[in-house]
Amino acid sequence: MMAAAQEDWNALSDEEFRRVFRSWVDENCPRELRFMRKQRPVFDEVSEWYHALAEKGWLSPVWPQEYGGMGLNPAKHIVYVEEWARLGCPRIPDHGIGLVGPLLIEHGSEEQKERFLPQILSGEHIWCQGYSEPNAGSDLASLRTSAVREGDEFVVNGQKIWTTLAHCANWILLLVRTTKDEKVRQKGITVLLVDLTSPGVIVRPIPNLRQEADFCEVYFDDVRVPAGNVVGEVDEGWRLAKAVLGHERIFLGAPSRPEYALRRLERLAEDRGAFDDAAFVSRYAKLRLDLYDLSSAFERFAKVLRTGGTLGADVSVLKVFCSELYQRITEEMLAVAGEEARFNDDLDIAGGQIDAMNLYLDSRAPAIFGGSNEIQRSILAKAVLALPN
Amino acid sequence: MPQIDLDDEDGTLAMLRDSVAAFATTTGGATSLRERRAAGSDLDLAQWRAMADAGWVGLTLPEDLGGVGLGLREQVVLSESIGRALLTEPLAQLGVFSSVLLAASGPGETRDRLARGLADGSRIVSQVWQDTRGRRHPLDASLTGETVTIDGTGHLVAAPRTATDFLVMARTGKELMLVAVDAKTPGFSHSLRPTVDGSMIGSADFEGCTVPTDQILCRNTQVETAFADAIEATRLALASELAGLGARALEITVEFTKERVQFGKPIASFQTIQHRLVDMWSDSEFACAAQANAVETLADNPGLAASLAILAAKARAGDAAVSITRRAIHLHGAMGFTDECDISLYMKRATNLNATLGQSEELRLEFVSRERAA
Numbered sequence: 001m002m003a004a005a006q007e008d009w010n011a012l013s014d015e016e017f018r019r020v021f022r023s024w025v026d027e028n029c030p031r032e033l034r035f036m037r038k039q040r041p042v043f044d045e046v047s048e049w050y051h052a053l054a055e056k057g058w059l060s061p062v063w064p065q066e067y068g069g070m071g072l073n074p075a076k077h078i079v080y081v082e083e084w085a086r087l088g089c090p091r092i093p094d095h096g097i098g099l100v101g102p103l104l105i106e107h108g109s110e111e112q113k114e115r116f117l118p119q120i121l122s123g124e125h126i127w128c129q130g131y132s133e134p135n136a137g138s139d140l141a142s143l144r145t146s147a148v149r150e151g152d153e154f155v156v157n158g159q160k161i162w163t164t165l166a167h168c169a170n171w172i173l174l175l176v177r178t179t180k181d182e183k184v185r186q187k188g189i190t191v192l193l194v195d196l197t198s199p200g201v202i203v204r205p206i207p208n209l210r211q212e213a214d215f216c217e218v219y220f221d222d223v224r225v226p227a228g229n230v231v232g233e234v235d236e237g238w239r240l241a242k243a244v245l246g247h248e249r250i251f252l253g254a255p256s257r258p259e260y261a262l263r264r265l266e267r268l269a270e271d272r273g274a275f276d277d278a279a280f281v282s283r284y285a286k287l288r289l290d291l292y293d294l295s296s297a298f299e300r301f302a303k304v305l306r307t308g309g310t311l312g313a314d315v316s317v318l319k320v321f322c323s324e325l326y327q328r329i330t331e332e333m334l335a336v337a338g339e340e341a342r343f344n345d346d347l348d349i350a351g352g353q354i355d356a357m358n359l360y361l362d363s364r365a366p367a368i369f370g371g372s373n374e375i376q377r378s379i380l381a382k383a384v385l386a387l388p389n
Numbered sequence: 390m391p392q393i394d395l396d397d398e399d400g401t402l403a404m405l406r407d408s409v410a411a412f413a414t415t416t417g418g419a420t421s422l423r424e425r426r427a428a429g430s431d432l433d434l435a436q437w438r439a440m441a442d443a444g445w446v447g448l449t450l451p452e453d454l455g456g457v458g459l460g461l462r463e464q465v466v467l468s469e470s471i472g473r474a475l476l477t478e479p480l481a482q483l484g485v486f487s488s489v490l491l492a493a494s495g496p497g498e499t500r501d502r503l504a505r506g507l508a509d510g511s512r513i514v515s516q517v518w519q520d521t522r523g524r525r526h527p528l529d530a531s532l533t534g535e536t537v538t539i540d541g542t543g544h545l546v547a548a549p550r551t552a553t554d555f556l557v558m559a560r561t562g563k564e565l566m567l568v569a570v571d572a573k574t575p576g577f578s579h580s581l582r583p584t585v586d587g588s589m590i591g592s593a594d595f596e597g598c599t600v601p602t603d604q605i606l607c608r609n610t611q612v613e614t615a616f617a618d619a620i621e622a623t624r625l626a627l628a629s630e631l632a633g634l635g636a637r638a639l640e641i642t643v644e645f646t647k648e649r650v651q652f653g654k655p656i657a658s659f660q661t662i663q664h665r666l667v668d669m670w671s672d673s674e675f676a677c678a679a680q681a682n683a684v685e686t687l688a689d690n691p692g693l694a695a696s697l698a699i700l701a702a703k704a705r706a707g708d709a710a711v712s713i714t715r716r717a718i719h720l721h722g723a724m725g726f727t728d729e730c731d732i733s734l735y736m737k738r739a740t741n742l743n744a745t746l747g748q749s750e751e752l753r754l755e756f757v758s759r760e761r762a763a
Contacts, residue, residue: 275761285753288760292697293705296682297675300394317671374664381663385643385670388658 006057006065010073014306017076021058022083028052035088035260037358039365040214042168043126046090050123053092059121060097062248067105067113068121074247074305085256093165096120096127098248100173103191107232107240116193128169130160130194130218131241137162138375140175141185141238145220147176147192149227149234154178154192156200156223162369166216167205170196179235191237193229200224209361247311250301252370253318255294261329261359262291265336268356271349274336283332290325297321313383316376323366323373330360391636391673393469393629393680395462402466408443409470418475419731422738425477426587432551437478438510445471446484447508449622451492455505461622462684465629469680472633475731477588477738481626481745482547483507486619487514490556490567493615494606499569503554513551517543517593518558518616523746525616528595530559530566537568537602539595549579549591557595558612565612569604570595586737620746621699625683627742628703632676634742635710638735639673642666642717645732649722662720669713676709693763697756704752707743714739 009017029049033041043050053059061080063069072080101120104112119125136143145158156176166172172194179188196203200223205213232240265287274280301315333356334341346353367373381387397403416436425433440446449464450456464485471480484507491504491514506512520526521544528541539559546555557568570577576598581591607615643666646657656662679702686698714736718725721732743749 281754281757282750285750285757288757289701289704289753292701292756293675293679293682296701297678300674300678300681303394314674317674321671321675377664377667378660380667380670385657385663385666387643387663387666388647388655 006070009070009076012076014075014079018079018083021080022087024056024058025083025087025089028056029087029089033090036090037355038212038214039091039362040165041090041092042165043093043123044168046092047123049090050092054121054123059092060101063097063101063105063117067101067117069101075302077247078250078302078305081251081254082256085254085260093126093128093169095129095164095169095173096125096171099129100127100171100193103173103231103240107191109228111228112193112231125171126165126169127171127173128163128166128196128216128218130163130166130172130174132162133159134161138372141189143175143177143189145174145176147178147190147225149178150224152227154225154227154230156192156194156220156225158220160218160220161206161216163203163216163218164214166196166203166218167213172196172218175237175241186238188235189237189241190234191231191240192225193231194220194223194225198223198225209364210358247305249315250298250305250311250318252366253294253298253301253315253320253322255291255298255322257366258291258294258322258326258329261326261333261363262287264354264356264359265329265333267349267352268333268347268354269336271354272336272338280336283335287325287329287332290321290328294318294321294325313379316371316380319366319370320373320376323363326366327363330356330363334360390640391632391670391677393465393632393677393684395466395681395684401459401463405463405466406470409467409474409476412439412443413474413476416476418477419734422475422477422587422734426583429581429583429589430551431581431589431591432483432513432548433478434551436476437483437513440476440478440480441508441510445480446510447488447504449485449492450488450504450508454492454501455508456488457508461625461687464622464626465680465684468626468629469633469636469677472630472635472742473637475634475637475734475738477586479547479588479590481623481630481742483513483515483552485626486516486623487556489619489622490516490615491606493611493618494567495611497603497606499604500606503556503569506553512553513548514554514556515547515549515552515593516556516558516619517546517595519543519545521545525558527558527560527565530561530564530568532561532602535602536599537566537605538597538599539568539570540597542592542594544592545590546579546593547590549593550581550589552593555593556606557593558616564608566608567606567612567615568600569606570598570600574598574600584741586734586741588741621696624703624746624752625680625699627745628676628683628699628706629680631703631706631710631739631742632673632680634735634738635676635706635713636673638710638714638717638732638739639666639669641732641735642669642720646720656720665716665720669716672709672713676706679705693759697760700752700756700759703747704749704756707739707749707752710739711736711743 060069061072061077065071133143147154147156174192174194178190181187200221202219204217346355444457447456448459452458494500507514531538555570559568576596578594581589647655649656683698683702687695717732724730
């Protein structure tokens with residue numbers, strides 16, 4: 001498939017780009033996919049939208065245009081993500097676009113780029129991210145899945161877990177241990193591209209709190225991987241794996257999720273007459289202002305990107321605040337629901353339904369993933385406040 | 390460390406920050422606060438005049454009224470800086486509030502004289518418009534020919550002993566008016582009451598104080614607008630002062646916990662302490678971001694959006710400063726509970742400013758009610 005030729009989007013003003021992007025997305029993202037209950041739909045559920053984006057050449061906002069991306073700078077990327085959220089477009093399986101692509105563009109061989117990047121854009125390769133293990137979560141560097149060199153191949157043994165959407169992916173970006181160094185655990189880790197259809201791979205979905213399968217266990221039993229699938233140098237994968245997020249860390253703190261939840265809370269509260277209750281209004285006001293101020297704080301970091309700066313470790317303050325606010329909003333939804341807070345299905349309101357429990361359960365996750373909030377606080381303590389060990 | 394991050398193309402903001410920092414090295418915040426507290430004074434006139442000489446008192450007054458003619462963007466940075474430096478002269482009330490009232494009044498000899506005096510420090514211009522609980526409370530006014538007579542007592546007045554002039558909100562049966570009353574007018578008296586941070590505010594009592602009608606600065610809707618604008622501008626100044634002092638209290642506490650050794654290690658190496666400090670830093674960051682948002686919203690989108698942004702800015706900065714300084718005292722241990730340790734002064738100052746012109750809960754409720762009404 002050929003993607004449409006791209007303009008120099010960065011030459012437009014943010015507002016012009018916003019208009020162009022919004023109007024096309026609003027016209028082309030199927031209505032029935034907007035504001036889905038599911039945070040992480042599988043590929044088949046959103047393939048129509050995926051292909052529409054691919055054809056337009058808008059699937060990959062930040063890849064350079066020579067690789068089929070839009071080549072957006074961070075400021076335009078923020079607009080892209082904001083409009084996506086505003087219009088309620090579903091999240092697509094995006095590990096290929098957000099993780100594997102940038103990694104290969106930065107560190108991959110020419111052969112790897114030619115082989116893998118077009119397959120991501122066409123939707124033939126759906127990627128997942130094989131980082132966490134049963135005993136390597138927050139302490140990722142303690143990972144043990146091993147890869148042993150045998151001729152032109154590596155033989156992989158071990159287990160990954162919490163692998164989002166592995167059950168509908170066909171490739172995995174794997175962090176494996178190629179050398180054991182007890183002193184420096186970050187050494188000896190290698191990035192490997194692994195075909196999930198290889199013999200010896202078993203993928204088992206794990207139902208989450210919402211009883212949906214969105215993450216999995218992935219087992220590797222003597223899985224043979226061509227040595228040409230190593231990204232960068234053997235034993236030097238840790239730095240690659242860590243560097244890949246870059247400016248996109250700001251999106252872990254984007255206000256769109258709590259904002260969506262707050263709008264739902266407002267509708268529920270209006271329906272239940274909670275705005276006549278002074279105690280509710282007081283709690284609501286706190287949540288409303290927390291959301292308002294999160295937007296102000298987000299803007300402070302977005303401005304750094306817009307003016308050509310790079311983000312420091314301090315940006316993760318947004319992730320911590322945002323994920324905790326999301327939780328507090330959904331907790332308030334259950335409080336407003338009163339006796340109905342026990343129901344697993346949606347709550348009826350005049351002219352619609354509110355997925356209070358769905359959001360309440362969903363809101364447990366963001367404080368855990370992407371580096372738990374406790375890990376974030378420890379990083380901030382060192383990186384921003386320079387507190388001692 | 391957190392700071393209110395605003396574009397500063399011509400360097401004015403950096404200059405303001407430097408000038409406050411230099412000022413504070415000669416008249417240290419904690420020291421002068423303690424001196425003033427011991428003296429029971431409601432204003433340190435020498436310090437006030439020095440602040441006027443620096444152009445801070447009339448910063449936002451138009452130049453043709455003797456001011457510097459800068460805007461709230463610059464005021465925010467000035468207020469943040471004096472908050473950091475713990476300079477506790479009531480600049481928000483005697484500078485910002487009075488400046489807005491005077492600038493909003495009609496031109497005239499009285500208005501111009503007071504504005505010029507305010508800016509050069511020769512007049513100390515306070516306001517009288519609140520009751521004991523801070524509610525709006527116009528005094529009684531009666532008009533007789535060429536004079537107006539004021540009766541009643543206003544409360545929560547800044548510098549009631551040292552003020553040379555009062556801008557009094559007063560009401561006849563029909564009319565609301567803003568009247569300038571010289572402190573030397575027969576029938577005026579005051580009382581002082583200490584606030585927690587050692588500053589003094591008090592009441593201003595007017596018993597048949599009669600002044601010529603040309604001291605009526607404005608009437609009715611003009612008074613309403615002037616006060617609404619003055620309250621907003623002053624809230625923003627207070628909010629930025631709170632943001633500055635919160636950030637400074639955080640810095641002091643970070644330094645202290647790095648130096649304080651227990652169990653053979655600096656207490657800042659313990660995870661419990663680290664996470665608390667990070668939460669304090671986060672609150673401080675958000676407080677500063679809220680000020681920048683208010684400034685940008687005022688510039689881009691005056692009206693309701695700016696009013697909401699100012700309410701949010703003070704609510705956020707008040708909560709942040711009060712809770713940062715409270716935690717700061719705790720992290721200083723028993724030392725934090727002593728009067729000798731400066732950190733308590735930040736906590737007390739935060740308590741005072743947070744309670745001035747609306748605590749956070751009240752401001753949030755006003756935000757929500759105005760937003761939902763729109």
